[in-house]
Amino acid sequence: MSRIATALTIADPEGFYAELLAVHDALSPEASAALNARLILLLANQVGDRAVLSEALQEAARGSDTAG
Amino acid sequence: MQHDEDPIRYPYRRVADQDASHPVRHPVVVAGAGLVGLVTALDLAGRGVPVVVLDAGEGVSAGSRAMCFARRSLEILGRLGCAEAAVAAGIPWHAGRVHHGPDVICGVEHGPEAGQRRPAFLNLPQAQLEAILVARLRALADAGAPVSLRGANRIIAVGTHPDHVRLEVETPEGPYSLHADWLVACDGANSSVRRMMALGFPGRGYEDAFLIADVAMDSDAPAERMFWFDPPFNPGRSALLHRQPGNLWRIDLQIGADADAAAELAPDRVLPRLRAMLGGQARFTVESLAIYRFHCRRMERFVHGRVLFAGDAAHQVSPFGARGANSGIQDADNLGWKLAAVIAGAAPELLESYNWERGLAAEENIQAAARASDFITPRSDASRAFRDAVLTLAGRHPFAREMVNTGRMAEPCTYDDGPLNGPDAAGLPGRTRPGAAAVDVPCAGGWLLDRLPQGFALLAIDADAPEAGLPVLRLGSAGHGALAAAWTGAGGGVVALLRPDGHVAARWHTAAGTPTPGDIAAALATAGGTS
Numbered sequence: 001m002s003r004i005a006t007a008l009t010i011a012d013p014e015g016f017y018a019e020l021l022a023v024h025d026a027l028s029p030e031a032s033a034a035l036n037a038r039l040i041l042l043l044a045n046q047v048g049d050r051a052v053l054s055e056a057l058q059e060a061a062r063g064s065d066t067a068g
Numbered sequence: 069m070q071h072d073e074d075p076i077r078y079p080y081r082r083v084a085d086q087d088a089s090h091p092v093r094h095p096v097v098v099a100g101a102g103l104v105g106l107v108t109a110l111d112l113a114g115r116g117v118p119v120v121v122l123d124a125g126e127g128v129s130a131g132s133r134a135m136c137f138a139r140r141s142l143e144i145l146g147r148l149g150c151a152e153a154a155v156a157a158g159i160p161w162h163a164g165r166v167h168h169g170p171d172v173i174c175g176v177e178h179g180p181e182a183g184q185r186r187p188a189f190l191n192l193p194q195a196q197l198e199a200i201l202v203a204r205l206r207a208l209a210d211a212g213a214p215v216s217l218r219g220a221n222r223i224i225a226v227g228t229h230p231d232h233v234r235l236e237v238e239t240p241e242g243p244y245s246l247h248a249d250w251l252v253a254c255d256g257a258n259s260s261v262r263r264m265m266a267l268g269f270p271g272r273g274y275e276d277a278f279l280i281a282d283v284a285m286d287s288d289a290p291a292e293r294m295f296w297f298d299p300p301f302n303p304g305r306s307a308l309l310h311r312q313p314g315n316l317w318r319i320d321l322q323i324g325a326d327a328d329a330a331a332e333l334a335p336d337r338v339l340p341r342l343r344a345m346l347g348g349q350a351r352f353t354v355e356s357l358a359i360y361r362f363h364c365r366r367m368e369r370f371v372h373g374r375v376l377f378a379g380d381a382a383h384q385v386s387p388f389g390a391r392g393a394n395s396g397i398q399d400a401d402n403l404g405w406k407l408a409a410v411i412a413g414a415a416p417e418l419l420e421s422y423n424w425e426r427g428l429a430a431e432e433n434i435q436a437a438a439r440a441s442d443f444i445t446p447r448s449d450a451s452r453a454f455r456d457a458v459l460t461l462a463g464r465h466p467f468a469r470e471m472v473n474t475g476r477m478a479e480p481c482t483y484d485d486g487p488l489n490g491p492d493a494a495g496l497p498g499r500t501r502p503g504a505a506a507v508d509v510p511c512a513g514g515w516l517l518d519r520l521p522q523g524f525a526l527l528a529i530d531a532d533a534p535e536a537g538l539p540v541l542r543l544g545s546a547g548h549g550a551l552a553a554a555w556t557g558a559g560g561g562v563v564a565l566l567r568p569d570g571h572v573a574a575r576w577h578t579a580a581g582t583p584t585p586g587d588i589a590a591a592l593a594t595a596g597g598t599s
């Protein structure tokens with residue numbers, strides 16, 4: 001049974017997306033990767049639910065292979 | 069043997085076995101007089117089992133070996149009469165400090181201190197603890213216990229038979245043969261018994277090399293475990309500094325995957341590294357030096373017929389977390405009473421529970437050590453990015469401090485779902501559930517572990533224990549808050565069946581009814597005991 005949200009939960013999705021890109025502006029690939037790592041840890045702690053995190057990891061690991 | 073002998077030496081002496089016309093048979097031969105072999109011998113001797121310990125060397129170990137002993141190990145040493153000497157000689161500690169770059173990012177508490185009899189950890193060089201164990205073994209032998217330690221007795225061949233093991237032993241005066249009903253192989257990570265039996269030791273090796281140094285240095289730095297990620301004196305890598313007795317300090321410096329051991333050990337390479345770490349003003353002398361690459365590996369089985377493997381011979385981990393020697397001491401603690409029971413007539417299947425329980429502990433330790441190694445020496449750009457993210461966030465965010473892994477320090481393994489476990493009861497504290505090591509707490513007349521009878525026993529707190537042919541320790545929790553917190557629940561007392569190694573085999577909450585003699589007999593039979 002799916003635990004992760006598949007429907008939109010973020011108010012102002014376009015604004016969030018723009019903000020997400022903005023924090024990476026002018027960063028080197030290494031600095032971007034470091035920022036992403038910090039962001040993932042902060043968000044993961046915010047989510048907390050271990051099963052949701054596992055499902056999100058598996059979903060992300062599927063990458064672009066959406067048929068998988 | 070005589071009391072006044074130097075406990076750091078056990079020189080070769082000719083024994084009658086060497087002049088026998090046929091190989092002399094012994095109930096138990098222990099291969100290796102390291103920590104695990106000595107603890108095994110003391111445990112068995114304390115249970116009245118004759119033991120011969122064979123060691124290829126003639127004295128306690130040299131160099132930078134184990135140095136950090138956990139509370140559970142001290143409890144086991146206490147049962148063997150060696151804890152007071154160890155604690156008196158060692159440096160107790162419980163706190164750590166983690167640095168990232170030039171900054172301290174967090175302090176770490178490694179286990180509770182209040183209300184504990186033993187320190188969370190004790191730093192003591194392995195050689196010094198071995199000397200305490202050798203002295204104890206000699207004292208037992210002087211008092212008539214059938215235990216002996218033979219130096220310069222190197223096992224050069226092992227022949228396995230259904231009811232015994234035949235050993236060929238090389239000595240300075242030539243070889244001789246021995247028969248052993250049981251052989252306990254405690255001969256270390258490079259176990260020659262394992263090699264001679266052609267048994268595998270599968271696992272994972274780590275590329276990164278570490279420089280391990282013991283240096284003598286006057287310093288008033290606290291007895292804390294100091295860990296650095298990416299410090300100015302070792303950029304991009306890690307470092308560990310830990311106090312030992314006698315102004316001796318253990319240094320553990322990551323020096324990278326490409327390090328050439330011979331070149332790195334040269335004084336013109338080592339001394340600048342150490343000076344950079346300890347500061348230009350520090351006056352120190354190098355006592356020992358080695359380059360290590362770590363492994364996490366284990367034998368598939370620790371029990372092979374009449375040959376039982378324990379300690380590093382059976383399993384090996386990286387040192388972060390002090391899980392090597394501590395788990396080996398727990399192996400000996402787990403094996404001793406079982407082997408004594410089998411020698412006294414119990415079914416040999418009891419030894420399968422050693423394989424199961426200590427196999428579980430090895431898996432736990434390997435997982436913990438592997439996770440620590442992955443954090444300390446990231447395997448990829450991604451793992452380094454996440455590691456650095458954790459360290460960066462840890463300064464401001466408590467949640468990230470919990471992810472900082474400099475080695476999760478050893479906790480005793482709880483044998484959940486183990487083959488010897490009997491019934492559990494709802495409403496009782498998790499930390500004294502079946503499979504757990506008994507939690508030592510103050511009680512009437514002293515400390516719980518001291519008051520426990522030897523062998524299988526019942527612990528009855530605020531409860532009547534039925535007559536089951538077992539010794540009973542009856543205690544009341546009134547006025548003993550730590551005893552109640554560790555052992556009892558609401559609305560009644562507890563009856564617990566304890567194994568000879570102090571692990572809980574089964575327990576009953578009297579709120580749900582007092583166990584019957586039949587209940588206890590059944591749990592005792594499951595746990596491998598006889599009444």
